[in-house]
Amino acid sequence: MTATSALIETRGVTKSYGGVVALEDVSMVVNPGEVTCVLGDNGAGKSTLIKILAGVHQHDSGELLIEGEPTRFASPRAALDRGIATVYQDLAVVPLMSVWRNFVLGSEPTYGVGPLRLLDRGRSREIARNALSDMGIEIRDLEQPVGTLSGGQRQCVAIARAVHYGAKVLILDEPTAALGVKQAGVVLRYVVQARDRGLGVVLITHNPHHAYPVGDRFLLLKRGATLGSYEKSGIDLSELTRQMAGGAELAALQHELERVQE
Numbered sequence: 001m002t003a004t005s006a007l008i009e010t011r012g013v014t015k016s017y018g019g020v021v022a023l024e025d026v027s028m029v030v031n032p033g034e035v036t037c038v039l040g041d042n043g044a045g046k047s048t049l050i051k052i053l054a055g056v057h058q059h060d061s062g063e064l065l066i067e068g069e070p071t072r073f074a075s076p077r078a079a080l081d082r083g084i085a086t087v088y089q090d091l092a093v094v095p096l097m098s099v100w101r102n103f104v105l106g107s108e109p110t111y112g113v114g115p116l117r118l119l120d121r122g123r124s125r126e127i128a129r130n131a132l133s134d135m136g137i138e139i140r141d142l143e144q145p146v147g148t149l150s151g152g153q154r155q156c157v158a159i160a161r162a163v164h165y166g167a168k169v170l171i172l173d174e175p176t177a178a179l180g181v182k183q184a185g186v187v188l189r190y191v192v193q194a195r196d197r198g199l200g201v202v203l204i205t206h207n208p209h210h211a212y213p214v215g216d217r218f219l220l221l222k223r224g225a226t227l228g229s230y231e232k233s234g235i236d237l238s239e240l241t242r243q244m245a246g247g248a249e250l251a252a253l254q255h256e257l258e259r260v261q262e
């Protein structure tokens, strides 16, 4: 046993692409039953950070600890095998396949033996139907192609899928970015459900109004560096918003704009 109970911890992680330092000395923690929010502007390094957690890229220096154990994932499959499920913005779904077929993709129940094994369609539909209704997600027709679901519905199906297949960590890269207020609210409800089931959730967003109500800790990145790292008790929504907006820079801009109006 190790001293830490964190599902994931990074210590001083650094990553460059060629000459570009995308991430510098970033430390974060993901605990079970908590939501860790990663905030930052375009190019801040958010996706780079989660790609290291998800096994897409490897860090150059610093440490990645998975349940206390120093780790380098050789592939996304290796991360998934350790219970780290990632839902990307451009979801890895097959748009023309039905909802239930996408749900079991990669873990299909089969019948028969050896090379004659066949997809168990009845069982697949049942798995998808039960898992979705278990999370309270309403999809009227499981036969409908995933491509015809709304963006929010697709995110919800992906969250239910990760929960059903036993993920310990759920990473969501800007799940609410393209959504309206109401749909974003629905997705955030399922983020909370996943958290309440004991998963550690990593929520990436530009929007402090989406992060604050559901987050337990907040990591703010700017041009690859850590701008701030807070527990919820250490920061309120207005301060989080101010920091995201660039604080002093925004005040200067506002002053400038007021002068133009005079």
Ligand SMILES: Nc1ncnc2c1ncn2[C@@H]1O[C@H](COP(=O)(O)OP(=O)(O)OP(=O)(O)O)[C@@H](O)[C@H]1O
Residues within 6 Å of the ligand: 017, 018, 020, 021, 022, 040, 041, 042, 043, 044, 045, 046, 047, 048, 049
């Ligand atoms: N594969 C890559 N090759 C070269 N440079 C990259 C690569 N991926 C990201 N970068 C660079 O690394 C920096 C951080 O990018 P990253 O995608 O992590 O930012 P982000 O915070 O996710 O931004 P966004 O909000 O736009 O998604 C940027 O300067 C980007 O141009």
Ligand SMILES: [Mg+2]
Residues within 6 Å of the ligand: 046, 047, 048
């Ligand atoms: Mg990104």
